[in-house]
Every structure is written in structure tokens, then in C-alpha cells.
Amino acid sequence: MPMVEVAGKEFEVDEEGYLVNLADWDENIAGYLAQEEKVELTENHWEVVNFLREYYGEYQIAPAIRVLTKAIAKKLGADKGNNKYLYELFPYGPAKQACKIAGLPKPTGCI
Amino acid sequence: MNDEMDMEEEGGVVKQFMFVNRKAPYGTIYALEGLEVVLISAAFEQDVSMAFIDDGVYELKKGQDTKSLGQKNFSPTYRALEGYDIEKLYVERESMEARGLTEEDLLVDVVVLDRAEMAAKMDEQDVLISF
Amino acid sequence: MLHIVNKSPYERNSLESCLRMASKGSAVLLIEDGVYGATKGGSFEGKIQAAMADVKVYVLGPDLSARGMADRVLDGVSVVDYGGFVDLVAEHSNCQSWL
Known part of the structure; x- marks a missing residue:
């Protein structure tokens, strides 16, 4: 699988990035x-990315979009x-793009 | 997670789906696969429940720690089910007791049913999916 | 002889078959879903305890921990790690896996 180097650190991404x-x-x-996703990270993006990482840390999965919106509504x-x-923050889908940026695995059931 | 599948079909038929879990975690892939299918099924807005019988009750045991196994500990994911509106988790009392487990040993809130009640619950389903 | 069982006694009869055949002085190692056989409070407890009069029972620690059962091992059962697993195989002249 492809290796990428950023700021002196090498890491591996899969064929979908x-x-x-x-x-x-x-x-x-x-x-x-x-x-790579052509997203410019603002504070609002970070809020979602960090939320996803916390969610993953707690439940060991990336949430479905419906679950994500509900959980974010509750918290933020x-x-x-x-x-x-x-979708304004992540035009190609918060599920795919935000999870990818958060470093989470490809979401379960993502077709 | 799926961006496209967030559909809300107005007036669609809602059926009762029960996922029947009968296998211990880690020894086979059934428990993890079953859980993933349940999470995906949540997108279809059906009436979903899960039954834990036989060794399936071990899936919900508290305190699982797979660090030295090199496998993912997926037990925290059962706690995410509530956020997916999957709130009907039924555990068979006899299976729990045969294994020396009590409700306090389980990592999520469940409804404990005795064997006859579980059988009745299974009877009333439209679809049963077994793992 | 070392006997290895990797199936839950509540799902398969591997452990029962093993215990029927294990002769005095042999060792039984429970791994993977087999570790449930070495835990307290279940309906298999009596059978294991009876067997321990004749055979030594070991259980693989990492498999117990993964299943959240590390704190309820039956008294008299020895917990081993992967190194201990290797030692057991090396110590015994032969080995039967009850798959």
C-alpha cells in the first residue's frame, strides 16, 4: 500500500486514501x-473531525451519517x-470525507 | 456509515427484524459480522431487535480486553446501538445462568427473557436473521 | 500428553470428548472459545472440577482477557501466556487438538 511522508513522518494509506x-x-x-480531499480545515471542520475521533474512541466504529448528525446536534x-x-463543510459527504480526515477506517456499510 | 443511504421512505412497509446471536466473540467471525449487519440494517428504518442466546450472551460480557490478542475489541460497539435506535436487546435467562452470568455482567442495558418468552418473541417476528 | 481444546463447551462437545479420553497425568489446555470451560459459575464447572482430580488444566490468559473472563477462572486452573503455551507443547511428548 502507498506510503506518504508528512512533516518527516511516514505513514501508510490504502488505495482509497x-x-x-x-x-x-x-x-x-x-x-x-x-x-487530498480539497477541504480547507477551519475551526468548524476540526470540531467535526475531533467529534468523530472521540466517537470512534468510545464505540470503535465510525457513525452512520444519521447517527452523526443526531449526536452532533446533541453535543454542539x-x-x-x-x-x-x-455537507457545507464536507461537500462530498461528511461520512466519507470527515472520517478520512479523522484517520478513521472506511466506515462500515459504506457503499 | 453511508452518505447516500440516508433515505426516508414515506409510507414504506416496516417489518420486525430480529438478529439472533448465538456465538461467542473472537473464536469465530459470526459475532462481529452480525453486529456489522445490524448497524447497516439501521439505515433501512425497520423494527430491529437483537436476541442473545446460547454462547451469544458472551458477546455482551463486560471487561473484554483484546490487546494481547491482536484483534479489535468490538464490545464497545454494542453501546453505540442505542444511537442507531436499536434499543431492543433481548437476552435469554437460561443461557446466561448456564454460563454463570448475571445481568450485572453485561455491558449494555438489556431485557432478560426466560426461554418461553424468548421463543414467543421469536415467533412474532417477520424476519429472523441468524449469526 | 497435552490436549488442546478451542471450542466452547456450551456449543460443542470437544471438551467433553477430551475429558473422556484424557488419561491420568495428562494436561488439558483451553484456548480461544475453549477458555469458557475454565470459568466459574457455569454449568460446566462441576465437570472440570471432577476432571482436575486426574488431569492438570491450563487456560490461555490472552484469550480469557479478550472475552472479559480473566477475573473468574476456576480455582486450580493455571493461567498461561503464549510463552507458557509453547512450554507446554515442548514439555509433552505429543499433543492432540480437539477441534
């Missing part, structure tokens, strides 16, 4: 993964816990 080893993740790598408020807001 997902980080292979969750433990490799750091903010520089997130920056690289975001660049209804103005952020909705599809419109999340």
Missing part, C-alpha cells in the same frame, strides 16, 4: 488528508447537527 493505522494520526496528517446544537451544515 484512508489512513491504515489509526495510531499514526496527528494534525499534520489530518492536514494532508484534507488537502441543532444549528450544527444537520445535513446542510455538515
